[in-house]
Amino acid sequence: MTKASFRRHRRLRRTAGIRSSVRETHLHTSDFIYPVFVKEGSGIKNAVPSMPGVYQWSLDRLNEEVDEVVDLGIETMIVFGVPAEKDEVGSSAYDPNGIVQKGIRQIKERYPDMTVIADTCLCQFTDHGHCGVVENGEIVNDDSLTLLARAAVSQAEAGADIIAPSNMMDGFVAAIREGLDEAGYENIPIMSYAVKYASAFYGPFRDAAHSSPKSGDRKTYQMDPANRMEALREADSDVEEGADFLIVKPALSYLDIIREVRDRHPYPVVAYNVSGEYSMVKAAAENGWVDEKAIVLEKLTSMKRAGADLILTYHAKDAVRWLNG
Numbered sequence: 001m002t003k004a005s006f007r008r009h010r011r012l013r014r015t016a017g018i019r020s021s022v023r024e025t026h027l028h029t030s031d032f033i034y035p036v037f038v039k040e041g042s043g044i045k046n047a048v049p050s051m052p053g054v055y056q057w058s059l060d061r062l063n064e065e066v067d068e069v070v071d072l073g074i075e076t077m078i079v080f081g082v083p084a085e086k087d088e089v090g091s092s093a094y095d096p097n098g099i100v101q102k103g104i105r106q107i108k109e110r111y112p113d114m115t116v117i118a119d120t121c122l123c124q125f126t127d128h129g130h131c132g133v134v135e136n137g138e139i140v141n142d143d144s145l146t147l148l149a150r151a152a153v154s155q156a157e158a159g160a161d162i163i164a165p166s167n168m169m170d171g172f173v174a175a176i177r178e179g180l181d182e183a184g185y186e187n188i189p190i191m192s193y194a195v196k197y198a199s200a201f202y203g204p205f206r207d208a209a210h211s212s213p214k215s216g217d218r219k220t221y222q223m224d225p226a227n228r229m230e231a232l233r234e235a236d237s238d239v240e241e242g243a244d245f246l247i248v249k250p251a252l253s254y255l256d257i258i259r260e261v262r263d264r265h266p267y268p269v270v271a272y273n274v275s276g277e278y279s280m281v282k283a284a285a286e287n288g289w290v291d292e293k294a295i296v297l298e299k300l301t302s303m304k305r306a307g308a309d310l311i312l313t314y315h316a317k318d319a320v321r322w323l324n325g
């Protein structure tokens, strides 16, 4: 074999400078969306045991968290609520003085330039823990839509910049779009959880948000992890119904789906790096088994490489410190 008969790929890896000049994917502070859990009550900064570094905050202490996020340069947050009272229909999800609405108002008053996203679902607010209305043990689709649209409108009234419905009822984007438009919020975009799998990776979140279903599971509305074509159908219908952003959730085991959705639809794609994906890394890092910084930046980079435009992640504060530190 003559020397020139094969390609020397290592030429482009020879120095740190060359490697940096040919790097194809970069993480930026503006890629990240940081989640916050707002809890009814006072004096609360509750550590979530299964999510080291993540807390539930009452409103009187929420500024501690939001100030830190702003100081780090993170520009976008998503608000999840932990209400004091739950009922059959999740009425605190659309109460103008519900915990999410109050949290949104407080953040927007303090930081008008912060982009605040509202997660729109019923599971944290219903006593049965399902994402829709339950009748005779079934999750009823169309009755749930009315309530979800009400929740979205009340979140927009509270000042939410983006509505992010995560409930996986059919037609939820159309129903919420119509509700927002009728209420005069035609300029508020919908970041749809378009492709959301029935995943075991949500376990730690359900501790943080107290949103586990009391009976049954979410398999009649969230997707089967085995399915790819179904993901494309879900994304297609959300685009048709008017979604402005498409979320794929979870992220790490679904990078193939992120890529396909990105190639298929000219809309921003959001990777939701979910709680279980976070906690696995945290647990291994606390045991000294993995290098946390290297692992986290590698996995976040893989999500962008797969096609994500934005990454919703509990690692956001750490990632930004490492990127800018």
Ligand code: PBG
Pocket: 119, 121, 123, 131, 166, 167, 201, 202, 203, 204, 205, 206, 211, 273, 274, 275, 276
């Ligand atoms: C509410 C909701 C869930 C998550 C985000 N919104 C829980 C679920 O669907 O069971 C999970 C987020 C995570 O695991 O980080 N529907």
